[in-house]
Amino acid sequence: MSKTVPLGDIAAFDDEADVIVIGYGIAGACAALEARRSGGDVLVIERASAGGGSSALSSGLFYFGGGTAVQQAAGYDDSAENMYRFMVASMGMEQANHIRRYCDDNVAHFDWMEAQGVPFERSYYPDKAVFILSTEGLMSTGNEKVWPFRDIATPVPRGHQVQMAGESPGAGAMTPLLARCEEEGVRASHDSIATALIVDEAGGAAGVAIRQTGQDRYYRARRGVVIATGGFGVNKEMLARYFPGLPDTAEPLGTPYTDGSGILLGTAAGAATSGMDGMIATASIYPPGQLIKGIIVNTLGQRFVAEDSYHGRTASFIMEQPGQRAFLIVDADIFAYPEITTAHHELIDGFETVEEMEARLELPSGSLARTMASYNRHAAQGRDPLFNKHPDWLKPLDKGPWAAFDISFNRSNYLYITLGGLKITSDAQVLDGKGAVIPGLYAAGACTAHIPRCGKSYASGMSLGPGSYFGRVAGRVAMGNSAPLSGAAGA
Amino acid sequence: MSKTVPLGDIAAFDDEADVIVIGYGIAGACAALEARRSGGDVLVIERASAGGGSSALSSGLFYFGGGTAVQQAAGYDDSAENMYRFMVASMGMEQANHIRRYCDDNVAHFDWMEAQGVPFERSYYPDKAVFILSTEGLMSTGNEKVWPFRDIATPVPRGHQVQMAGESPGAGAMTPLLARCEEEGVRASHDSIATALIVDEAGGAAGVAIRQTGQDRYYRARRGVVIATGGFGVNKEMLARYFPGLPDTAEPLGTPYTDGSGILLGTAAGAATSGMDGMIATASIYPPGQLIKGIIVNTLGQRFVAEDSYHGRTASFIMEQPGQRAFLIVDADIFAYPEITTAHHELIDGFETVEEMEARLELPSGSLARTMASYNRHAAQGRDPLFNKHPDWLKPLDKGPWAAFDISFNRSNYLYITLGGLKITSDAQVLDGKGAVIPGLYAAGACTAHIPRCGKSYASGMSLGPGSYFGRVAGRVAMGNSAPLSGAAGA
Numbered sequence: 001m002s003k004t005v006p007l008g009d010i011a012a013f014d015d016e017a018d019v020i021v022i023g024y025g026i027a028g029a030c031a032a033l034e035a036r037r038s039g040g041d042v043l044v045i046e047r048a049s050a051g052g053g054s055s056a057l058s059s060g061l062f063y064f065g066g067g068t069a070v071q072q073a074a075g076y077d078d079s080a081e082n083m084y085r086f087m088v089a090s091m092g093m094e095q096a097n098h099i100r101r102y103c104d105d106n107v108a109h110f111d112w113m114e115a116q117g118v119p120f121e122r123s124y125y126p127d128k129a130v131f132i133l134s135t136e137g138l139m140s141t142g143n144e145k146v147w148p149f150r151d152i153a154t155p156v157p158r159g160h161q162v163q164m165a166g167e168s169p170g171a172g173a174m175t176p177l178l179a180r181c182e183e184e185g186v187r188a189s190h191d192s193i194a195t196a197l198i199v200d201e202a203g204g205a206a207g208v209a210i211r212q213t214g215q216d217r218y219y220r221a222r223r224g225v226v227i228a229t230g231g232f233g234v235n236k237e238m239l240a241r242y243f244p245g246l247p248d249t250a251e252p253l254g255t256p257y258t259d260g261s262g263i264l265l266g267t268a269a270g271a272a273t274s275g276m277d278g279m280i281a282t283a284s285i286y287p288p289g290q291l292i293k294g295i296i297v298n299t300l301g302q303r304f305v306a307e308d309s310y311h312g313r314t315a316s317f318i319m320e321q322p323g324q325r326a327f328l329i330v331d332a333d334i335f336a337y338p339e340i341t342t343a344h345h346e347l348i349d350g351f352e353t354v355e356e357m358e359a360r361l362e363l364p365s366g367s368l369a370r371t372m373a374s375y376n377r378h379a380a381q382g383r384d385p386l387f388n389k390h391p392d393w394l395k396p397l398d399k400g401p402w403a404a405f406d407i408s409f410n411r412s413n414y415l416y417i418t419l420g421g422l423k424i425t426s427d428a429q430v431l432d433g434k435g436a437v438i439p440g441l442y443a444a445g446a447c448t449a450h451i452p453r454c455g456k457s458y459a460s461g462m463s464l465g466p467g468s469y470f471g472r473v474a475g476r477v478a479m480g481n482s483a484p485l486s487g488a489a490g491a
Numbered sequence: 492m493s494k495t496v497p498l499g500d501i502a503a504f505d506d507e508a509d510v511i512v513i514g515y516g517i518a519g520a521c522a523a524l525e526a527r528r529s530g531g532d533v534l535v536i537e538r539a540s541a542g543g544g545s546s547a548l549s550s551g552l553f554y555f556g557g558g559t560a561v562q563q564a565a566g567y568d569d570s571a572e573n574m575y576r577f578m579v580a581s582m583g584m585e586q587a588n589h590i591r592r593y594c595d596d597n598v599a600h601f602d603w604m605e606a607q608g609v610p611f612e613r614s615y616y617p618d619k620a621v622f623i624l625s626t627e628g629l630m631s632t633g634n635e636k637v638w639p640f641r642d643i644a645t646p647v648p649r650g651h652q653v654q655m656a657g658e659s660p661g662a663g664a665m666t667p668l669l670a671r672c673e674e675e676g677v678r679a680s681h682d683s684i685a686t687a688l689i690v691d692e693a694g695g696a697a698g699v700a701i702r703q704t705g706q707d708r709y710y711r712a713r714r715g716v717v718i719a720t721g722g723f724g725v726n727k728e729m730l731a732r733y734f735p736g737l738p739d740t741a742e743p744l745g746t747p748y749t750d751g752s753g754i755l756l757g758t759a760a761g762a763a764t765s766g767m768d769g770m771i772a773t774a775s776i777y778p779p780g781q782l783i784k785g786i787i788v789n790t791l792g793q794r795f796v797a798e799d800s801y802h803g804r805t806a807s808f809i810m811e812q813p814g815q816r817a818f819l820i821v822d823a824d825i826f827a828y829p830e831i832t833t834a835h836h837e838l839i840d841g842f843e844t845v846e847e848m849e850a851r852l853e854l855p856s857g858s859l860a861r862t863m864a865s866y867n868r869h870a871a872q873g874r875d876p877l878f879n880k881h882p883d884w885l886k887p888l889d890k891g892p893w894a895a896f897d898i899s900f901n902r903s904n905y906l907y908i909t910l911g912g913l914k915i916t917s918d919a920q921v922l923d924g925k926g927a928v929i930p931g932l933y934a935a936g937a938c939t940a941h942i943p944r945c946g947k948s949y950a951s952g953m954s955l956g957p958g959s960y961f962g963r964v965a966g967r968v969a970m971g972n973s974a975p976l977s978g979a980a981g982a
Contacts, residue, residue, distance in 0.1 A: 081876070084876070085639070085879075088639075088878075089639040093795065093796060093797075093808070093878060094795070094808075094811060096794075096795065096877050096878060097793055097795075097877070100876065100877055148576070148579075148580040148639070148643045151642055151643050152639045152642050152643065272813070298926065299925075299926040299927075300916060300926060302588055303587075304584065304585070304587065304588075305584060306584075317584070317585075320585060321926065322763070322922060322924075322925060322926015322927075323924075323925045323926045325926065364928070385572070385575070385591065386587050386588070386591055387579075387584060387587060388576075423813075425791060431813060433813075433814075434790075434813060434814045435789065435790040435791060435812065435813020435814045435816065436790075436813075437855070
């Protein structure tokens with residue numbers, strides 16, 4: 001897998017195309033469509049028997065903003081500038097160029113997505129949720145209202161859910177995108193494993209070696225190769241290297257093909273990677289939202305995160321605590337068992353006194369009592385001096401009995417996505433270790449370094465959103481198409 | 492070095508004390524003084540022939556705020572809350588409890604420091620500098636005015652420089668602190684290497700094994716051991732492990748004893764570490780401040796950081812660029828060779844056109860021209876859409892000829908401090924890998940995990956400031972002294 005094949009070694013090619021795309025999830029489909037519309041003969045290599053990938057299994061959330069039609073219909077004012085400020089402040093400046101480009105084109109990209117037949121309902125889901133089974137088109141899926149980000153940019157919801165009920169609305173995006181590809185003559189080779197990039201004498205990508213029904217085949221790419229595969233959530237060797245503390249209880253999201261193979265194809269050809277130790281994991285304390293009014297403490301009885309953080313942000317902080325352990329503490333005002341409970345976490349017990357709870361959780365004597373006394377005193381004043389939790393979620397936890405949930409990273413079924421991958425320019429060109437562009441090699445989607453570097457800064461929709469956008473960029477740049485990427489017509 | 496000695500193995504002790512402090516820099520001196528004033532017999536183990544350590548070699552900057560007498564005299568309003576907001580937003584929430592405690596006590600801690608005889612002039616140095624040779628007591632040493640932090644907390648200067656001219660005003664702090672220790676009966680054993688902690692059956696710290704003039708000696712600690720040694724800037728094995736990309740041109744700050752030995756003493760006894768891959772490195776582009784009006788680009792011709800960032804923040808971003816390379820580009824308005832140049836960086840050349848400069852720097856064709864056109868257009872409007880560089884430093888770079896400096900991490904003499912170390916509670920108790928406190932073991936200063944996790948969030952003074960404060964905490968807690976740590980009397 002981690003080799004390259006010299007172009008000169010290949011006597012005869014089995015097929016050729018202008019652009020070869022590896023992977024038929026959202027990044028690959030968008031790349032294929034744009035390369036095709038730029039005049040290219042396009043061939044997609046897909047390991048499964050049909051297109052869709054992890055995108056089709058996903059909850060169908062796109063992180064879109066800047067003032068989309070859905071945001072406007074829900075009464076939210078957003079702008080490219082406001083979206084940019086939030087994204088750079090929360091996700092870091094490392095990829096400011098990528099973020100600027102994504103934000104500036106975002107309304108046009110949303111319109112393009114709808115023009116392909118991907119529907120978004122003009123409606124808003126106001127409660128706290130990780131994903132929803134209903135069809136509302138807009139929900140809050142990030143840290144926009146979490147301090148300090150709410151001081152930097154006006155908080156607005158940006159999670160755009162494809163209009164499709166059920167657990168996998170991502171299929172509602174992939175079905176029309178794959179239909180457009182097929183209608184417009186994108187060719188696809190299914191049940192095919194890309195085993196190596198074919199490289200020319202200058203080190204550029206010139207094709208792809210694949211394995212199909214037990215046979216090796218060689219496909220020539222006249223203009224470029226786009227790697228658009230998934231993350232490495234099921235690759236045990238890569239997980240052991242980049243996440244040595246990952247507990248057995250954690251489970252990868254996505255298809256069994258999120259094995260990092262596209263990343264390895266790229267690195268074998270000299271590609272650099274970035275952010276490989278980044279992960280978004282989640283076992284959310286919400287819904288129901290009222291549990292956010294509880295506090296989260298570590299084994300020292302100390303709080304360490306604003307409880308109103310996006311679930312992936314909370315999880316990242318839990319992963320850093322002693323023993324990766326944490327507890328959610330609620331009082332009787334918040335918790336009424338069995339009507340109110342969490343989907344992901346074990347209820348340890350109810351307790352008549354804080355002292356009993358402290359003993360049972362094996363916290364240092366007096367530590368939880370001190371934390372709660374301080375929290376309650378400030379919450380009564382509508383303040384949280386430690387983490388600036390939003391006043392909407394502040395109330396003294398003074399009504400016993402109390403209950404504690406074990407929300408430890410190593411005690412609950414956290415679901416995760418890896419965030420690191422190939423390093424690309426904002427033109428989706430793959431970079432080598434010295435920072436030079438590898439000729440003819442492009443990448444987009446989950447096999448590239450995500451814009452958010454870790455779960456602390458992730459927002460739901462940051463895979464499908466940038467994956468679809470930079471997939472489009474890759475397809476166009478590979479074909480030398482420098483026309484502005486905007487407009488509902490898909491021009 | 493990385494072993495422990497069982498208490499039961501020691502037939503007879505050579506000496507004993509209530510509290511043994513390892514390392515006589517600022518954290519150790521403050522720990523010793525507080526333990527002594529809490530009634531303890533205190534013995535300090537110091538490897539050199541005299542106290543002072545890296546603290547005495549330093550530029551004598553303390554990150555103090557919240558409304559100190561020096562800030563007030565310079566006309567700056569600050570508060571514990573404002574300081575806290577800046578610190579948590581820029582340095583992360585991981586150590587929010589430590590930060591809260593540090594900020595709440597900061598004015599009292601400053602007063603205490605002055606009461607020990609450490610002088611701070613009531614004066615302000617208004618220009619951009621890394622350190623100063625004059626005696627002004629206050630200067631800006633962090634990212635307070637850098638976006639987004641300036642939107643989150645009111646920017647005020649917090650770098651408090653000890654009143655002592657020259658390159659090592661840190662001695663102006665250590666001299667009086669060591670004098671107070673001696674006057675008040677703190678005992679010291681110089682030229683002594685701590686080789687192992689002595690641990691009791693419960694795993695707690697019960698003493699220190701040392702090597703002195705070729706002999707092994709065993710010192711019993713009745714109440715506790717405080718590790719107060721330096722970072723690991725000269726430990727080649729630890730550097731190779733945590734900073735595999737560190738170029739040969741980088742040089743450690745501090746004494747030759749910043750070899751990580753205190754960290755290894757702790758980990759041998761089961762202590763956990765944190766943030767070991769954190770480093771503040773610097774080869775500042777300022778002074779002179781006007782160079783900040785230039786732009787910094789990577790080998791792709793792209794900007795990647797706000798040029799008005801604290802020098803250590805800029806350096807951290809440079810370290811992440813392709814090949815760790817970066818260039819500072821200025822125009823003729825800013826640069827008048829040889830009157831204006833930078834202290835740390837090689838001038839590559841002057842260029843009549845941007846195209847010539849692009850070719851000489853081997854940037855992709857057109858990339859620098861595009862970056863400069865965009866920057867200049869926005870700068871003329873007083874804006875920086877990518878990084879929100881402060882308008883004070885914005886001007887179009889449109890007056891040729893232009894000059895370029897090589898500010899690559901691997902081409903200049905970057906000076907660095909390691910930031911990771913032993914994991915402590917906000918009571919300066921050392922934690923083990925499971926998050927439990929190791930009985931009798933305390934730590935403070937550069938051998939502990941700094942509050943800032945990396946150079947992006949560091950501010951000058953974040954070693955001496957928290958080092959002195961948590962040193963005091965350690966000395967008191969080791970003696971079981973729970974009186975409030977405040978007041979000029981040092982009570």
